[in-house]
Amino acid sequence: MNLLDLALVVMTLSLLPCLYRIVFGPTVADRVVGLDALTLVIVVILGAYSYVQESPFFLDAALVMAIIGFIGTIAIARYLEEGEIF
Amino acid sequence: MNDTLLSVSIALVFGIATFMILRRDLIRVAIGITLLSHATNMLIVSTGAFLGGRTPIITGDKAVSTGGTFIDDLATGILAPVIPDGIEIAYVDPLVQALTLTAIVISLATTAFLLILCYRLYQEQGTTDVSEIRRLKG
Amino acid sequence: MTTLIAKTITKACVPIIILFSISLLLAGHNYPGGGFIGGVMFTSAISLLYIVFGLRYMDSLYRYQWEKWFAVGLLISTLTGIGAMAFRYSFLRSTYLTVSLPLLGDIKLLSTTFFDIGVYLVVTGSLLFVFKTMGEDE
Amino acid sequence: MDLFTAITLAVFLPFIMAAILPAAERVLKNRVGWYAAAVALICLLLVAQALPAVVNGETVTGSFPWIPSLQVELSFYGDGLSVMFGLIVSGIGILIMSYSNEYMSKREDLSRYYRYLLMFMGSMLGMVFSSNAIQLFVFWELTSITSFMLIGYWRNRPMSVYGATKSLLVTAGGGIFMLAGFLLLGIITGTFDIVTILQNGSMIALIKGHELFLPALVLIIIGAAAKSAQGPFYIWLPNAMEAPTPVSAFLHSATMVKAGIYLVARIHPIFSGTEAWFVLVGGLGIITMLAAGFLAFRQTDIKGILAYSTISQLAYMMAMYGYTSYQYPGIGVTAATFHLLNHATFKACLFLVAGIVAHETATRDITKMGGLRKELPATFIIGAIAALSMAGVPPLNGFLSKEMFYESSLEMGHILGGPFEYLIPAAAVLGGAFTFAYSIRFIDGIFLGKRRSEHLPKHMHEPTPVMLFPPALLAALVILIGIFPSAAVHYIIEPAASGILLEDVQLHVSLWHGFTAALLMTIITFIAGAALYARYGAIAAWQDRVSARYPAWSFNSLYDRIVNGASGKSTAFAKVMQPGPLSPYLIAMLLIFLLLSAVPVIMIAGTLIPTELNLEVPMYEAVLLGLIILASLGTAVLRKYLHAIIAVSAVGYLVSLVFIYLQAPDLAITQLLVETLATIIFLLVIIKVPQTFREKITRSVLARDLLISSAVSITVLILLLNASQGIVSPFESLSYYFIENSVPLAGGHNMVNVILVDFRGYDTLGEIVVLCLAGLGVYNLLKSRSDSK
Amino acid sequence: MLFTAIEVASNIFFLIGILFVFLGMVGLLRLPDVYNRLHATTKIATLGAFGVMLAITIRTGLSAMGLKAIMVGIFLILTAPVAAHIIARAAHRSGTELWTGSVADEYAEACVAKKDELNSGPDKRL
């Protein structure tokens, strides 16, 4: 198994807990944490891709993911707390 | 990526989305539509995953040559592009990606409109139940 | 809501995001990115401000008329195409020239960059217009 | 002016003059009727110019280019038949329009009245002079429409509206069938030009031998019968009496209803000489004659009597044109044509008389009249002459054509033989007897006897000469033709009959032609008619009892039931077809998608699932795709919107991973961004709606939806598995071009972006337009709040 | 030789990073309540991600890749705690209970006190 496959296997397995939290909760906050964690794992997967393939293209995606994962999390949290976003 | 499994997954998402859009609930219909567009987008990309396996971004300044000819020969019925046998292209099909990108953006625009429509509909009708909203009957 | 912590970090992040969006816009022709992606990135930055500082507060500081943005964007994109017609080419006929400047070295000027800038403005304008209108709605 | 120009002018002049009539009205004020009458006079003169030619057996033809695509020209044809009709139409038109000057109140909308009268006259003229079927049909339907406008002239009266609707539906509707018949004729012969067919014996033979002969005949006869109020289609005519009386006089004596007769006469050479022709035309005529005569007898409205009498008189002509045999296709043609002319004179006269009577008495109910001969002596005389002519009393013109009717009935009976030898003459006599009876009733009920109502005005006086002159002139014609028939026969009937029979017809009609079987029949008719009239009370009572017992057994009530019932049934139907909520619409769409997709599977037995499937699956791909399915299921299962939306976001993020695996960084980035923005919009929306909605899914709905969803799923899967087998050789993807040229020609390394902004920049332009539209549309949505909220 | 050293170092960072992310996700699964789970994602997983980015930078130096990777790492370090803070705050304010094994909740006390004081709903100030 090469490095990419290893990384992908481990990271794909890491997706499972995120999805578990997203779908099964139990609280809304857990789901949000799950989503936040999901974005993080995706950033890592993108990093892993770049690392192994030595191509910078996926790092742009990683940066995007890092940024908007943050925004999405904040949006949902704000909704959760105050029932409004803007 | 494995075509067969991807196809099965796409088909399954299609099924789930279909189930969702048949629901009585405005928001759930909207979610179903979102799923439907996910499925469609994956479908479009998947139909083009047949050329090579590389990201369709050319690194380095050299143009890529496929050795193909691009002039249509209507007389023989063989139409461009004509690629000699044995030519292997490294890249995945960029065209389907561009098409999907367009489709994604369009579905974002439509979904935004649809969602706000749902909100306004709720505001006017006081319910998110599609089947209660049936004034336009007959 | 939003605490001081969120606000401070947002202030730190927003310029980064905007810079990144511009970088995506300009690099799009050779790397992942482009007008749409850049525009959505910019939209995200502004939405982050809206979320963290509140739409009303942001509006009290800046009175953006986002609809003008998308109108300008659409004008730029179409004018790019029409520009080609002025040179007796087809609509949207692209061209590029490589300019050697003494200090800056070789710079590739693409007509499609203007098109992409139009796309960037349209995406930004229309999405933020939707957000703002919806956010203002009582 | 050559004759073709004259005829063309006669057709178009009324339309042109109708168009400028409002201007004329401004000058002439309420004398505008004279303007219309002058137009009719000019038309008459124009048509009359052709008379000498047609008497000599010549025809007038000519055409303008019109619709080369359909090989249809704007062509006019003047022969004896059409010239006769032209003369009747324009001649009676003059009288009607003059009469209207006095009849129509000054307060009426005269401009509209005369406009439509002129247009109607023009349509009639156009119809009779049309050479080809398409043109004929155009004018035919124009007569339907203009007569509809005229019948409904008093448009705020419900009965006018009812009558107008009925006439339009029946006549224009019948016209549509007739059109189909013409089209079949065109398909058989390859031309729409009736005259060409008439003049081409081989074409007629072709038609008669063609399998489409009967359909074409039936369809055309439906149109003719509808127009001429024959058979079940009679229903529109009595209700059309709601029109102003001059209009009724015009429509029902000389023009509109005669259109059907004209058509039957025109196509006579094409279809006659066949059993079908006799059964359809002759049979229809005989039955209608009897029924309408019977019904006319019991009417109490004087215009009602005239209406049913019109039906029965038209039925005479229909029957006579229907008389035919292989050897002598034109048995009744001359008689019918003569009766046609006579009927125009006496019936127009009767209507005008009825108009005077109604005008003076302010009622149309015959049971309230009586004894008017004293107040209205001139009217009485004129009316009596016309009615007696209708009754077939010598020496009036009605007598002559009635005799000829009997003769041709005898001949037809003889040709058919068997029981028909007696049945047909007997039917003719019975019809004549009814005619006699109701004609007498018309005279007796109105003019003779004593006043039967107190409500009639105390003082009545004869109308002005303007109103009296037209009926008087017609009555004079009735007598003149009766006593000296040869002029009319020579100048009008013979050319017309020649036009129909396509051969030179010589006819000798004289008042006294010996003691014949026909004369005997006439005498029987008078006796039977008188007896019927004597038993009027009993017959009417019996009729009332029958119609009271079977109120629904009439074509009228059938019409009402269809028309009214249709609306109710259709409302119910629309409710079924319009379930309201979204899901039935969607199910319909999905089902038709599934059904249609199944068609090729059934019709072309392909291998549903390709054999060369790649089944080697890396674990992480399986997990990723499995997670997408799991998250999608989550969106379907999670109750609260927020939970579902978080799951949707997860699906979106995971899909972007799929894009990464498919080597599409641009797509992945776009997907991520779009997903986040979509989430924000979702959140913006669910803030304002309840947190959840619990739908109670019944077992059957669940089963249905699961079935549909799985079917969709399977269909997409099969399609996708087949489609992703790769581009069929020898063809290749366009992408090779993009791969090769994006750097040298478009100056970009990211092929996807180059495609987006350059190769297919136009798509992207469309895409940003869609984004703008979403913005504008959302703005509209949000600013559209109804004020009630 | 140097080249290989960089490769080895970066690979080690990479693998550790991957491992930490994985552990963080295990924590997400196993820890008892949302507040504790946030510890797992904010610290371990973020560190893991940072490690992967660092590995990239080590491998590629100040190339486009390396620079971007560093940017990603910095961004994650900047935002992860804020995200955690906001989720936790929202969770607490929206009534997500602490795990029954928790021993103290001074925040709840403070909130109750303030609520009594203002007698109003959630804090609406910017």
Added chain:
Amino acid sequence: MDIMQHVPIIMIILPVFFAAFTVLFRSKSGLQKALNVGVFALLFILSLRLLSYVWDNGILVYEVGEWGKYGILLVADLLGAGMVVLSSLISLMAMIYATDYMDRKALDTTFFPLFNLMAAGLNGIFLTGDIFNMFVFFEILVLSSCGLIVLTGRGDHTKMADKLEAIFKYLVLNMVSITLMLVAIASLYATVGTLNMADIAVKVSYLAEAGTLPWHFHVIAMILIVVFGYKASMFPLHFWLADVHPSAPAPIHAMLSGMVIKVGVYGILRVHYLIFNETMFMLQPILILLSLITIAVGATSAIGQYDLKRMLAYSSVSQIGYVLLGVGMGTAYALTAAIVYLVNHAVAKSMLFLATGETLYHAGTKDIRKMGGFAKSSPFLGSIFLIGAMSIAGLPPTGGFFSKLVLFDAGLSSEYYIPVAIALVFAIFTLFYLFRTWLAIFWGEIKDTDNADGYTERKPTVAIKVALALLACVVIYMGVYPEHLLSLSGTIADQLLDPQPYITAVLERSVR
């Protein structure tokens, strides 16, 4: 490059540009109106020039970006150019009408840009030679329609709640149908590797000759029938129409019923007759069957309606069934008939809907039963309405007569006796419900409604009269002298059945 060569793109770009311009420079309403009417008049003139150019010089192919068939081509053949003329005519009239009819608020905000983009969408669909591009322009059309339906005009008695519900249905169904379209396009691309319709056509016929055409190709044809059938509101995809179209303000209603549903028919004519010849033997019976049901269902539903706009909407369903019948029969003559029918219905229906808008404004209600006696106060509207009703009912001397004539003739000449018989019977239904409605509105007594007193004061304004009168002239013109339309349609039909010139014109482009 000759300026005429640019007309296809101008037909699309000018309204787009102008939409942006209008959003950017919101000026005084009067100037705005004049400018927009001017632009649409210009578009109409250009469209006529385009048609005559194509008629004289053959198919005009425009390479956007000059990438040959590898980019996107605009192809103005007679069908495309003809449809553009039609849409330009109707949009011009609707625009003139709208300047008076629409609410001040709508005119001041989004009406003009949305309407411009709708016109761009229509022209884009009619001129594109690329199937994916057609999808993009479909979306433009759908979203602009949705945005416009929300707006209100003065005779618009639809409740906002109803409008929104209608749009919801329309949009969701559209998104599903668009999904199907994308599935079809992707599968098509995966099969033949191109999106250019002419290119697809020639490749498909090659494969069919070689016997290597995959069977799923026919499934794609079927899916596209669903997509276009939905757009055209073919049974059983017609349900939405009676909800959606009546919810729109009159000018938009006219556009939707006049032009937008024709897009579906255009789609079948363009895509199926160009690409899917191999599937036609399966498609034609299906189309005939469904079109007959469409005719029947539409007409039957219309009879029971008392909501004027709704009644007319069902009538549109029924009428589109006639058009599809012609499309389904598929002979040159039948296609001619379908196109003639399409054109006549487009003009007459849009006129009828414009007249309806004004009538409803006068009536103050949508309910036919509450109307009556308008002939006296609004003779102009009465005549317009009558001309429209006559045309739809197929009575001479209106264009509608010739459309029925050629359709029936085409059907009978191809020995489709039973379909023609059914169509014939429902033609009488049409006559019935249209005239019943006309009578109920314009004849009879003035009913005692809210507007019983005020209705006489509401006279159509000049703009509205001009728009209606011009359309009426077109209707009459096509009834009195149909040769232009017939010969044009005949040539179009021939071109549809022999796509070789189209293919040659498109594929003989040099590449950069």
Added chain:
Amino acid sequence: MKQYIAYALILGLVWSFVSGNISVLNFMVGSILGLLIVQSLKKLYRPDKDMTFRSIAEHLPKLAVYFAVLLIEITKASVQIARIILSPGMDIRPGIIAVPIRATKDASITAIANTISLTPGTLTIDISDDMTKLYVHAIDVSEPEELKHSIRDKLEKYVLEAFE
């Protein structure tokens, strides 16, 4: 103006990073873009008065120290949490405590809060309204006073040096 330039230069650096190209030219482009961004966002940012080159220069080494400490702490924290996660019994005593802080500036409060979140077993949940206390969730609050103490002494020190 100076502070704008300071910001712009920082953003120029960021630009170089996100665009993946450190060159003088690119840095200049980034600085110009950064200047434009700061200019257009100035109403929101109200650039601090004392943001000068000198203060930046003075703070830079301290920032570096802070980051180093931070990284070490994060690593420690991660190992600690990882141990908890992997322990089968999961023997933890979590809870929320209020931790008083000395920092007054926005940047330093934020920094301390985030530092707390990133370091062993603690997570900032909220700041008190008067900005004097942080509410911190800790995995182990068996000895709350010791915890507060360690935060004040170990972490806040570096933060104050770097940011105040």
